[in-house]
Amino acid sequence: MFSEIAQYFRTEALPHIWCPGCGIGTVTAAFVRAIKNLQLDQNKVVVVSGIGCSSRMTGYLDFNTLHTTHGRALAFATGLKLARPELDVFVVMGDGDSSAIGGNHLIHAARRNIDITALVINNSIYGMTGGQCSPLTPHDKRATTSPYGNLDRPFDLLDLARAAGATYGARATAYHNQLLTKLLVNAYNNPGFSIVEAISQCPVSYGRRNKFKTPADMVLWQKEHAVTRGELGGEDFLIGDIFKAQAPEFVAGYGKLRERLRGGSADG
Amino acid sequence: MQGNEACAEGALMAGARFFAGYPITPSSEIAELMAEKLPLAGGSFIQMEDEIASMAAVIGASLAGVKALTATSGPGFSLKQENLGYAAATEIPCVVVNVMRGGPSTGLPTSPAQADVMQARWGTHGDHPVIVLSPYSVQECFELAVKSFNFAEEFRVPVILLMDEVIGHLRERVELPDAVEVVDRKKPVVPPDKYYPYENDASMVPAMANFGDGYRHHVTGLIHDITGLPSGKPAVTEKLLGRLNHKLDRYLDRITLYEEVAVEDAELVVFAYGCTARSALEAVNAARGSGLKVGLFRPKTIWPFPVEQLEKLSGKTFLVPEMNCGQLVGEVERVVGRRQVHRLNRFDGELITPDEILLKIQEVMSGVQ
Amino acid sequence: MAKQQALLTGTGGQGLILAAIMLAEGAVSAGKNVVQTQSYGPEARGGASKAEVIISEETISYPKVMNPDLVLAMSPEAYKKYGLPLDEEAVLIVDSTFVQEVKPRSKNYFALPVTRLTKAEFGSEQSANVVALGVVGAVSGWLSYEDIRQGVLQRAPKGTAERNLAALELGWRLGLEAKAQAGVSGKAELQNAGKG
Incomplete structure (x- = not known):
């Protein structure tokens, strides 16, 4: 029910801009429930976003919200978190935002293992600009800039983040809403860089070019192809916790350096 | 003392406690000094993955309430432009030092030029206010670094300290004062439920709440109304851009140093x-x-x-x-x-x-x- | 002289910019106005290096050396570029370890094996820049030993103060010796100086 999470919304900013059938709204609800479950102080929560459909989420949420430039949300968030470590910093990005124009910032946030929770809403397409292919558009799928089928291979974003040094990675879908909330809670609780990929649907810019007749067909596709373990068939993907690791966290490390230098120890 | 060094000292004395940057000649000494001194001063230094990220991190830090700067040179300055425009539109104080070298492109990386004078004014898209200061001595690198922060804080604009290779690498005698006049951004005096982040009084400069201080609000590069929320209405657009582009007018006497x-x-x-x-x-x-x-x-x-x-x-x-x-x-x-x-x-x-x-x-x- | 202008030239990595900074710091400690600049290439090692120092009782506006009163050349390339065209009224000092062919000058010429002597004394070429600074200081007579010593102390990298002071002393002695030998002719070419 919306009423149970309404306190986290700027209701005056509604209605939202998302199309009927879009998955971003349900992902937003899962995200807000995670913050509610974590009982975080609304005044200490910062949500940073880039540019695109999913990044509009920040405008509707009643936290400290920062809607930045395309691809750069993690870089803004890095400055915020380092300057004020006590803030709970979440970053919401789309697939193009996080993996194309913002790919460099993603791998370096992961490399630093900075204590930020990133939510990537992957709808396989640049929706806001009208349906161009992104680095997460599956091979052979249609987009306005891949009218004959996408020749590129897509990233596995979680593999990328793990290789770059992130310490928590998870995946759910707009359909697996409760799981998504649970994974976001796990991600927040990981003291390092965490990334949660939420597979979502864009019926208008992706679905109708790729043989999905209705938004419901896309949600059913999520249900059918999400796998928790075992063999992956053609379009299947894993959901749940994908990886966990331990590594030094950047902001804490900097705090220790500061303490050591200012403590006046002999080797400082 | 070197010009770049004096600039770093001025920034520190003005209260800068955050630096994000990316190495580029002939400005790198500023980053190197900041890397050494900021943790000692209780601040933070971070070498970001690129110039764009450095500008973004500086804006993020400033929004968290910490005075922040970055330093770069011509090509890096070009890369920062989009986020510089973001800072101008969202009125987040920040200081960008550009130690100019010869261009265009990689140009003459180790030679002086005054190549970015127009870029400093018009490098980003759209109409926006900006303050650009140009020192001619090592002493002035220090003094104008302090001024840069004070102007940025008072007027909520990005300030560009436009140095050049000669001044940045010049060594000459300077006299550093024990203390300088430091200006801090105006904070809201109303309770959070009465706070409109872009509502201005006669000063034309809205009060700025830092993230985390209880004044939850939205910051966006989209045209926004006084609540900070996006609006595409012509009247809102005209009001915001009108104020932005005229907010320095009444302070020109103080800003224009010569x-x-x-x-x-x-x-x-x-x-x-x-x-x-x-x-x-x-x-x-x-x-x-x-x-x-x-x-x-x-x-x-x-x-x-x-x-x-x-x-x-x-x-x-x-x-x-x-x-x-x-x-x-x-x-x-x-x-x-x-x-x-x-x-x-x-x-x-x-x-x-x-x-x-x-x-x-x-x-x-x-x-x- | 109202204004003293020096060029310390050679190859990147020889430490001439640091030597120039030490000279400038020395001038500051003597209470004079000073500006120090440099030009350099992309190479951290090798490539041409030129450090400039202007010392004056008055305010110095234009910060680059226009008519040097003294040139130190520590590579053949630097000699050709800055030493060869130098007026005979100005002082030319070359490191004869590297600069062996020099167009004859009637006066104000000092050829000293700075780097070779540094190696002989300290076992490595490191500090040749400070030895050269000592020579420049003693030959020019612009600043006192104590002032230049202050400059070296302020700018010597951590843990190298002792060695750099020894290097300064060696260079200063070399410079005085050369000056004495030069006498009125103002020319000296020392091969084994600095040992006494």
Whole structure:
């Protein structure tokens, strides 16, 4: 029910801009429930976003919200978190935002293992600009800039983040809403860089070019192809916790350096 | 002390406690000094993955309430432009140091130039306010670094400290004061439920709440109303852009910093800034020594352009030496009239010499008389 | 002289910019006005290096050396560029370890094996820059030993103060010796100086 999470919304900013059938709204609800479950102080929560459909989420949420430039949300968030470590910093990005124009910032946030929770809403397409292919558009799928089928291979974003040094990675879908909330809670609780990929649907810019007749067909596709373990068939993907690791966290490390230098120890 | 070093000292004394940057000649000494000194001062330094990220991190830190800067040079400055526009639109105070080198492109990485004077004003898209300061000595690197932060905080604008390779790497004697006047951003005095982040009073500069201080609000690069939320309405757009582009108007007297040398009776005024002003000063002194009525107008604030100050000197002949193909000279022409203005441009990576300027002074004045 | 202008030239990595900074710091400690600049290429090692120092009782505006009163050349390339065209009224000092062919000058010429002597004394070429600084200081007579010593102390990298002071002393002694030998002719070419 919306009423149970309404306190986290700027209701005056509604209605939202998302199309009927879009998955971003349900992902937003899962995200807000995670913050509610974590009982975080609304005044200490910062949500940073880039540019695109999913990044509009920040405008509707009643936290400290920062809607930045395309691809750069993690870089803004890095400055915020380092300057004020006590803030709970979440970053919401789309697939193009996080993996194309913002790919460099993603791998370096992961490399630093900075204590930020990133939510990537992957709808396989640049929706806001009208349906161009992104680095997460599956091979052979249609987009306005891949009218004959996408020749590129897509990233596995979680593999990328793990290789770059992130310490928590998870995946759910707009359909697996409760799981998504649970994974976001796990991600927040990981003291390092965490990334949660939420597979979502864009019926208008992706679905109708790729043989999905209705938004419901896309949600059913999520249900059918999400796998928790075992063999992956053609379009299947894993959901749940994908990886966990331990590594030094950047902001804490900097705090220790500061303490050591200012403590006046002999080797400082 | 070196110019870059003095700039870092000035930033620290003005209260800067955050630096994000990316290595680039000839500005890197500033980052290196900040890496050493900021943790000692209780601040933070981070070397980001690129120039764009550095600018973004600086804005993020400032929004968290920490005075922040980055330092770069021509090509890096180009990369920062989109986020610089973001800072202008969202009115987040920040300081960008640009130690200019020769361009375009990679150009002359280790040689001086005054190549980014227009980029500093118009590099990002759209109309927006910006303050650009240009020091001509190591002492002034320190002083204007302090001013940069004070202006950024008071007016909520990005301030660009536009140095050049000569000044950045020049070593000369400086006197650092024990303390300087430090200005901090205006904070909201109303309770959070009465706070509108972009509501302005007569000052034209809205009070700024830091993230985390209980004043939850939205910051966006989209055109926004006083609540901070996006709006595409023409009336909202006109109101925001009108205020942004005029908010410095009433403070021009304080923002426009300049020095005049012997301009009262001068028939010819040399208009020079940054490293070029050093050569110009020597040339003006030499010209005076030989009986020529020559003066120097040296803007320390090059944007907003010192229109009123130059208008007072209109009627005189001007000579504008610059280490580019002619950038700020266009503004001088706009104010005092094209026919009154002569140019002297050098763009080979070498500093203009006093002799070159003196020769040009003599040439122009023989035509004047 | 109202204004003293020096060029310390050679190859990147020889430490001439640091030597120039030390000279400038020395001038500051003597209460004089000073500016120090440099030009350099992309190479951290090798490539041409030129450090400039202007010392004056008056304010210095134009910060680059126009008519040097003294040139130190520590590579053949630097000699060709800055030493060869140098007026005979100005002082030319070359490191004869590297600069062996020099156009004859009637006066104000000092050829000293700075780097070779540094190696002989300290076992490595490191500190040749400070030895050269000592020579420049003693030959020019612009600043006192104590002032330049202050400059070296302020700018010597951590843990190298002792060695750099020894290097300064060696250079200063070399410079005085050369000056004495030069006498009125103002020319000296020492091969084994500095040992006494």
